[in-house]
Amino acid sequence: MSAPLVRLEGIDKGFGGQRVVDRLDLEIGQGEFLSLLGPSGCGKTTLLRMIAGFETPDRGRVVIDGIDMTGVPPYRRPVNMMFQSYALFPHMTVRDNVAFGLKQDGVDRREIERRVREILDLVKMGDHADRKPAQLSGGQRQRVALARALVKRPKLLLLDEPLAALDRRLREHTRLELVNLQRELGITFVIVTHDQEEAMSLSSRVAVMNGGRIEQLGPPALIYERPASRWVAQFVGDVNLFAGRITQCNGSGLTLDTPDAALLAEAGAAPLATGSDAWLAVRPEKIELFPGTERPDGFANVIAGALVDVGYLGNLSVYRVAVGSGATVVATLANRRPYPATGLDRGAPVWLAFTRDSGVVLTA
Amino acid sequence: MTGWRPGWREAAILLPLAWLALFFLVPFLIVLKISLAEPILAQPPYSPLLVWPEGGGWPALGARLDNYLVVLQDDLYVRSLLNALRIAAVSTVVMLLIAYPMAYAMARAPKNWRPALLLAVILPFWTSFLIRVYAWIGILKDEGFLNHALMSVGLIDQPLVIMNTDWAVHIGIVYSYLPFMILPLYATLERLDLTLLEAAADLGAPPWKSFLQVTLPLSLPGIVAGSLLVFIPAVGEFVIPDLLGGSDTIMIGKTVWIEFFQNADWPLASAIAVTMLVVLVAPLALLRRGLHG
Amino acid sequence: MKLSPFLLVALALGLAFLYVPIVLLIVYSFNDSRLVTVWAGFSTRWYGQLFSDSAFLEAAWMSLKVAVTSATIALVVGTLAAYALVRLGRFRGRMLMIGMVQAPLVMPEVITGISLLLLFVSLNFDRGFGTIVIAHATLGASYVAVVVQARLVTLERDIEEAALDLGATPAATFRQVVLPLAAPAMLAGWLLAFALSLDDLILASFVSGPGSTTLPMKIYSQARLGVTPMINALSTIVIVAVSLMVVIASLLAKGSLVRGDSRAG
Numbered sequence: 001m002s003a004p005l006v007r008l009e010g011i012d013k014g015f016g017g018q019r020v021v022d023r024l025d026l027e028i029g030q031g032e033f034l035s036l037l038g039p040s041g042c043g044k045t046t047l048l049r050m051i052a053g054f055e056t057p058d059r060g061r062v063v064i065d066g067i068d069m070t071g072v073p074p075y076r077r078p079v080n081m082m083f084q085s086y087a088l089f090p091h092m093t094v095r096d097n098v099a100f101g102l103k104q105d106g107v108d109r110r111e112i113e114r115r116v117r118e119i120l121d122l123v124k125m126g127d128h129a130d131r132k133p134a135q136l137s138g139g140q141r142q143r144v145a146l147a148r149a150l151v152k153r154p155k156l157l158l159l160d161e162p163l164a165a166l167d168r169r170l171r172e173h174t175r176l177e178l179v180n181l182q183r184e185l186g187i188t189f190v191i192v193t194h195d196q197e198e199a200m201s202l203s204s205r206v207a208v209m210n211g212g213r214i215e216q217l218g219p220p221a222l223i224y225e226r227p228a229s230r231w232v233a234q235f236v237g238d239v240n241l242f243a244g245r246i247t248q249c250n251g252s253g254l255t256l257d258t259p260d261a262a263l264l265a266e267a268g269a270a271p272l273a274t275g276s277d278a279w280l281a282v283r284p285e286k287i288e289l290f291p292g293t294e295r296p297d298g299f300a301n302v303i304a305g306a307l308v309d310v311g312y313l314g315n316l317s318v319y320r321v322a323v324g325s326g327a328t329v330v331a332t333l334a335n336r337r338p339y340p341a342t343g344l345d346r347g348a349p350v351w352l353a354f355t356r357d358s359g360v361v362l363t364a
Numbered sequence: 365m366t367g368w369r370p371g372w373r374e375a376a377i378l379l380p381l382a383w384l385a386l387f388f389l390v391p392f393l394i395v396l397k398i399s400l401a402e403p404i405l406a407q408p409p410y411s412p413l414l415v416w417p418e419g420g421g422w423p424a425l426g427a428r429l430d431n432y433l434v435v436l437q438d439d440l441y442v443r444s445l446l447n448a449l450r451i452a453a454v455s456t457v458v459m460l461l462i463a464y465p466m467a468y469a470m471a472r473a474p475k476n477w478r479p480a481l482l483l484a485v486i487l488p489f490w491t492s493f494l495i496r497v498y499a500w501i502g503i504l505k506d507e508g509f510l511n512h513a514l515m516s517v518g519l520i521d522q523p524l525v526i527m528n529t530d531w532a533v534h535i536g537i538v539y540s541y542l543p544f545m546i547l548p549l550y551a552t553l554e555r556l557d558l559t560l561l562e563a564a565a566d567l568g569a570p571p572w573k574s575f576l577q578v579t580l581p582l583s584l585p586g587i588v589a590g591s592l593l594v595f596i597p598a599v600g601e602f603v604i605p606d607l608l609g610g611s612d613t614i615m616i617g618k619t620v621w622i623e624f625f626q627n628a629d630w631p632l633a634s635a636i637a638v639t640m641l642v643v644l645v646a647p648l649a650l651l652r653r654g655l656h657g
Numbered sequence: 658m659k660l661s662p663f664l665l666v667a668l669a670l671g672l673a674f675l676y677v678p679i680v681l682l683i684v685y686s687f688n689d690s691r692l693v694t695v696w697a698g699f700s701t702r703w704y705g706q707l708f709s710d711s712a713f714l715e716a717a718w719m720s721l722k723v724a725v726t727s728a729t730i731a732l733v734v735g736t737l738a739a740y741a742l743v744r745l746g747r748f749r750g751r752m753l754m755i756g757m758v759q760a761p762l763v764m765p766e767v768i769t770g771i772s773l774l775l776l777f778v779s780l781n782f783d784r785g786f787g788t789i790v791i792a793h794a795t796l797g798a799s800y801v802a803v804v805v806q807a808r809l810v811t812l813e814r815d816i817e818e819a820a821l822d823l824g825a826t827p828a829a830t831f832r833q834v835v836l837p838l839a840a841p842a843m844l845a846g847w848l849l850a851f852a853l854s855l856d857d858l859i860l861a862s863f864v865s866g867p868g869s870t871t872l873p874m875k876i877y878s879q880a881r882l883g884v885t886p887m888i889n890a891l892s893t894i895v896i897v898a899v900s901l902m903v904v905i906a907s908l909l910a911k912g913s914l915v916r917g918d919s920r921a922g
Contacts, residue, residue, distance in 0.1 A: 054818055074821040081822045087815035091837045100833075101823030152823065372827045373745055380738035380798070381750050384757035387795040391772030394779055408778045462674070465667035469660055473668075481668075483907055488675050490849075490903045492856045494873050494880070495892040499678035502685070502884045508694055509681060542675065593763060600765020602859060607880060617767040624771060624863075634775070637768045644765070651763060 003066065005030045005156060005188050006051065011060035013046055013212075020046045021057070022212035028156075033182050033189045035199035038209035039235065044192045047209075048158050051190065052081045065155055075104070080154040084161040086145035088133040094120070094144050095129040101152045119147045122181070139170050146178075150185065159191040163198060175201055196236050200224070208232050224283075229364045233281045240287070240329050242280040242359075246272050254361055256280050259325035264300040265359045272363065279362045284332040286358040289319055290351040291344050299353035305329065307348045312339060321350055392641075399634035400427040410631045431635035441619060441636060445643065448615040451530065451605075452598035455537040456591050459545045462538070463590065467549035468579075471556070482550070489543035497536050497607050504532050504608065528610035536604040541594040548593060552586030553579075592651040596644055616640050679896060686889035703890040713875060713891065720855055720872040723786065727793035728850035734794065735801025735850075736843055740835070742802070743809040744817070761799040769796070770863030777864060784866030792860040797850025804849065808842035809835075848906050852899055 004027035013021040021043040028034050036044040049055045050062060053074030062069045069077055080101070089097050095116055102112045120126045123143040133141055142162065149157055162178070163171045179202055182189050193199050199206045200220040208215045208223060216228040227233035230241060244258035254267045256278055263280050272278065290296045295304075303323050311318040317339060319331045329352055335341075344350070401410040435441045470481045488496065503509045504527040511523040526532050556579065564574035602617040609615070616636065623633040660668075686704075690697030707713055738758055742751070761769060773792050774784075782788055812835070820830040836843075858873040865874065872895075879888050 052822060054821075074818070075824045075826055079822075081819070083815045083819055085813060085815045087813065087819035089816060089819070089834055089838075100820070100825070104824035104829065148819075148823070372831075376737045377741045377745060377748055377750065377754075380734045380741065380802075381754055381757075383734045383798065384738070384754065384795065387773065387776070387791055388757050388761060388769075389753075391769075391776040394775045395768075395772045398775055462667075462671055465664060466671040469664035469668035472660055472664065479907075483904070484672055485675070487900055487903055488679065490852050491679065491896045491899050492873070492892070494856065494858050494876055495682070495895060496678065498876065498880045498884075498888065498892065499682040501880065502681065502694060502889075503678060505884075512694060539674065539678070542671075546671075596763045597765055600767050602767050603877070607877075617765055620767045620771065630775070633771060637771050640765065641768060648760070648763065 003030075004028055005032075005065055006190075007061075007063040008047075008051075009061045009063065011047070011050065011062070012058045013043070013050065013055060014058055020212050021050070024060075024213060026207065026214060026217070028188060028190060031186050031188055032205060033179070033203045034191070035203035035206045036190065036192045036209055037196060037199040037206050037236070038194065040194060042209040043212040044209050045160060048081075048160055048190065048192045051156070052079055052158050053077050078155045079158060080149040080152055080156075081158040081160065082145050082149045082162050084164055086133075086141045086165070088141060088144060088148070090133050093130050093132060094125060094136070097133070097144060098148045098151050101148065105152070115151055119151045122150075123147045138165055138167075139174070142166060142174065146181075150181075150187070154187065156188045156190065159189060161192055161194070163193075164195075171198075178202060208236065210235070226360055227281060227362070230279055230281065230362050233360070233362065238284050238330060238332075240282045240284065241362075242282070242327075244278065244280065246274050246276050246278050246361075249274055253356065256361065260303050260323045260327070261301065263359065264356050265361050266357055268361060272361065276363065280359040281362055282354055282359040284318070284330045286354055287329070287331040288353045289321070289331045289333055289344070290353060291342070291348060292351075293349055296351050296353050300356040301354050301359075303329070303352045305350055305352055307344060307346060307350050309346060310340070310344065317341075319344070319350075321352055323352070395634045395637055398631055399431055399638045400429070401631045402428060402430060403629045403631050408630070409628060431632050432639070434632060435635050435639050440614070441616075441639075444614040444619040445616045445640065447613075448599045448601070448617065449643070451533055451537065451615060452595050452601070455534050455541070455598055456545075456595045458534065458538050459542055459594055460587065460591060463542060463545040463549055464587075467546050467553050467586075470546075470550050471553035478554075485543050485546050485550075493540060494603060496540060497604055500532070500536055500539065500608060501527065504535065527608065528613075530609065530613055532608035533605050533613055533615075536608045537594075537598050537601060540604065541598060544593045545590040548590040549583065549586040552583045556582055589651065592647050596647055596651070599644060600640060682889055683893045683896065686886065686893040688886060688889075691886060703886040704894075707887050707890050707894075710887070712870075713872075713887075716870050716872045716875040719786070719869060723789050723793060723861075723871060724851045724854035727790045727854045728797055728847050730790065730794035731797030731801050731850040732843060732847045735798040735846055736805050736839070738798065738802040739805035739809055740831070743806055744814075758799050758802045761796050762803065766857070766859040770860045773860065774863040784864055785869040788864040788866070789861050789869060789871065792864045793850070793854040793857060796857075796860065797853055800849045800853065801843070801846030804846040805839055805842045808839050812838055845906060848902060852902070855895070855899070 006026075006028040008024060008026040011021050011024045012019065020041075024043075024047065026047075036047060038044045046055060050057055051064075053069070053072060053076075057070065060070075064078065089100065092100070098116045098120060099112050102115060107115075116129075117126065120129055123146055125140060125143050125147060128136065128140060128144075133144070136144065142165070146162070149159075163174055166174060175198065178189075189203075191199075191202060200223075203220060205218060206220050206223050207217045210231055216223055216232045218226075223232065223236055227236065227239075233239040233241070242256065242258045242260070242263055244256040244263065246254060247257045247262070248255040249267055249272045251267065254265045254272065256263045256265065258280070265280055288296070288299070295302060305321040305323040308320040308322050308328060310320075312335075315335060316332050317335055319333065321329045321331065323329055331352060398410050403409055404411050466485075470478060470485070473481055501508070505511075506523045506525060506527065508527070510526070511520075514520045515523065526535070560578055560582075561574050564578050565571070569577065599615075600617040601615060602621050605613050605615045605618045606621070609618075617640075620633050620636050620640070623629050623636060685694070685696075687699050687701065688696055689700035689702065738754060741748070742754060742758070770792070773788070773795075776782075777784055777788050816838070817830050817834060820834045821827065825833060856873060857871075858877050861871045861874055862877075865871065872891075876888060876891065879885060
């Protein structure tokens with residue numbers, strides 16, 4: 001990564017005595033598509049608003065393109081924002097909405113006309129330039145808001161829950177468009193979302209936030225496959241956590257002693273002390289399920305249990321299995337054969353099995 | 365949002381604050397000051413609050429409570445205050461009885477009627493208050509429209525004496541302030557969720573019961589706001605008792621006017637005004653709480 | 658939805674109560690007789706007399722000047738107050754401003770009138786046009802503030818932030834975004850202040866000086882002597898003018914809503 005476009009250094013921000021962003025550092029690279037993912041109240045929107053200039057950090061610096069922007073008002077920052085509500089000016093036509101920012105900069109009238117037409121064509125709203133926002137559908141308003149924020153060619157586009165107001169079908173379609181648009185324009189996008197699927201499918205990197213801090217920062221696959229903490233593992237997707245004590249940890253692998261079984265896993269880069277508490281996190285789709293009483297072969301980890309219930313989701317089925325310790329383990333299986341599968345009735349004895357590289361050992 | 369260019373923000377705050385302070389707040393302090401002075405034959409006709417001794421030194425405080433003693437001891441002033449409170453209270457209750465069914469009907473009227481009905485209620489409120497009070501003189505006087513109508517249908521054979529009595533003052537107040545009562549009532553009743561009434565009916569409440577137990581309690585904020593909104597200015601009313609009332613109809617607002625313009629006793633008029641304000645402080649505070657809660 | 662007969666009758670009687678006095682006043686302004694309650698045929702003679710009475714015309718002109726000037730000042734002061742209260746968060750003096758905006762609305766006018774007069778006397782102001790304008794502008798500002806405040810509250814803050822984000826300074830944002838969106842409410846506020854000023858007797862009586870008689874003061878001094886057809890004629894003109902203004906204003910406000918001032922959804 002060359003010199004970062006945005007650098008947040010030691011940002012603190014509180015409202016009425018409550019700390020919302022807590023000593024946060026973050027670098028955002030040129031051309032990146034970064035998601036700030038977290039539950040409501042985690043500080044992600046406040047962080048976005050500090051980059052935009054609507055909030056001033058209590059401490060720390062916001063540096064954009066090498067220039068300290070900490071005290072600079074929003075109207076003097078090379079940053080534009082797309083609002084969750086879209087915030088279109090209701091008294092202006094689509095054309096005037098999009099032209100608004102260029103007019104503020106005193107851009108030549110003919111140039112404004114050209115650029116407005118160009119960007120409206122890009123978001124396929126060229127035919128609706130003379131309409132008022134109230135005459136547009138939700139999806140159309142979203143496009144206008146996007147065009148309005150992009151027309152000034154900002155170095156950085158901030159998007160606050162840009163797809164939250166759209167219905168599910170439209171949202172999935174728009175996601176793809178957003179990714180294509182970002183690639184085409186090469187502008188850095190920072191998006192705030194509470195929807196993990198959105199963060200996964202859109203971004204090149206995800207920052208998972210919790211309690212005003214970044215819990216984990218990395219590409220979507222890494223966040224999902226190698227969560228850094230139990231909190232991240234549980235917030236991003238579903239997970240089974242097996243609590244236990246490390247009894248062995250060396251180059252060949254790690255053994256975690258749990259009430260149900262001694263589980264085997266890959267050893268991480270940093271060696272973990274034997275005798276310490278840890279958790280093995282295993283995603284439900286990484287667990288295989290075998291009916292019957294015959295213990296399956298070829299798996300490093302096998303646990304006996306009884307099927308509690310099955311949730312049928314069409315493409316998938318979710319099996320909840322009670323194991324000896326009293327815990328419930330969830331396994332998700334694709335319905336490759338006609339449902340219901342034989343031998344998987346309620347109360348039936350089953351085996352849960354997963355490989356050594358399926359789980360992640362967590363100490364936090 | 366701090367740390368922005370100041371000028372703009374300060375201007376938006378300071379200009380209205382300064383204007384209202386200078387022309388609304390400060391004048392009250394002056395009234396308070398002058399109510400503590402004594403009337404003198406001079407311009408202005410009251411004694412100074414601070415008497416500066418000749419040749420320098422600390423000023424002597426010229427404040428005296430004489431005016432307040434007069435207000436509290438003279439039967440005329442006490443009576444005019446009590447009278448005003450009584451007339452305002454009776455008028456408020458009558459208005460509530462007239463306005464509630466009207467507001468209820470407006471709130472339940474078909475949606476496309478409502479703007480027109482609302483306009484019909486607001487329109488009289490915009491047209492001159494003075495003219496609307498004046499209109500009642502022609503109706504209420506001995507040979508006015510009302511007596512004409514009643515006598516021609518044979519209900520009475522002697523004209524009713526209404527003009528220049530407390531009756532006329534009540535009628536005038538009810539008529540003039542009615543829109544102020546209807547509007548807040550309509551606002552709360554219109555917002556009332558009709559499914560609540562359906563729920564009440566579903567749970568077995570007959571209409572009169574669901575009115576008493578659901579509609580009425582939920583419209584209480586509107587009742588309180590409307591009542592205070594008409595009661596407070598009605599207490600200080602001057603035009604209506606002056607034009608429609610008789611010489612024995614004394615209300616505090618009229619008394620202030622007379623002390624001020626006819627007797628030219630500014631300190632006493634100020635003391636009466638302050639007394640009136642003190643009496644109204646409680647309802648004013650209640651109204652403010654109602655507007656914010 | 659259906660209205661029960663009781664409600665329908667109550668509404669009809671209530672509206673009749675509100676309008677019968679006004680209608681009688683208007684009808685009898687066209688009465689040929691000097692006796693206001695006896696119909697003696699249609700005539701416009703009182704209108705003729707009215708328009709040849711220079712004292713009335715002068716008072717009307719004075720009232721109009723006062724109303725336009727004071728409503729305009731009220732618009733500026735009231736709009737700024739509303740903006741400060743809705744948008745500028747917590748500032749020192751906010752509670753004071755709230756109190757000073759709301760109190761004049763319900764304060765008995767006799768009290769406001771006395772206090773303003775005593776202020777002008779203390780400051781040695783020449784009483785007349787200027788002092789009446791100040792009195793009316795102060796009362797009008799409260800009405801403007803309340804009306805505009807109600808509108809600003811419904812405007813989402815995002816819209817102003819969007820303007821700032823797109824490079825508009827706070828002043829430009831106010832001019833290009835807030836003002837156009839608040840315009841219908843501001844117009845309504847101006848009209849309200851205008852009508853109040855045109856209507857006010859008590860404040861004007863306290864703070865006026867020699868040579869500054871407003872129309873209500875003139876009407877009042879005549880009305881105390883009883884009903885005269887000329888006052889009926891004058892009242893009719895005022896009522897018709899104000900009603901037209903109100904109806905047009907409410908149509909304007911509605912029209913602007915239809916054109917997309919309200920945000921759908």
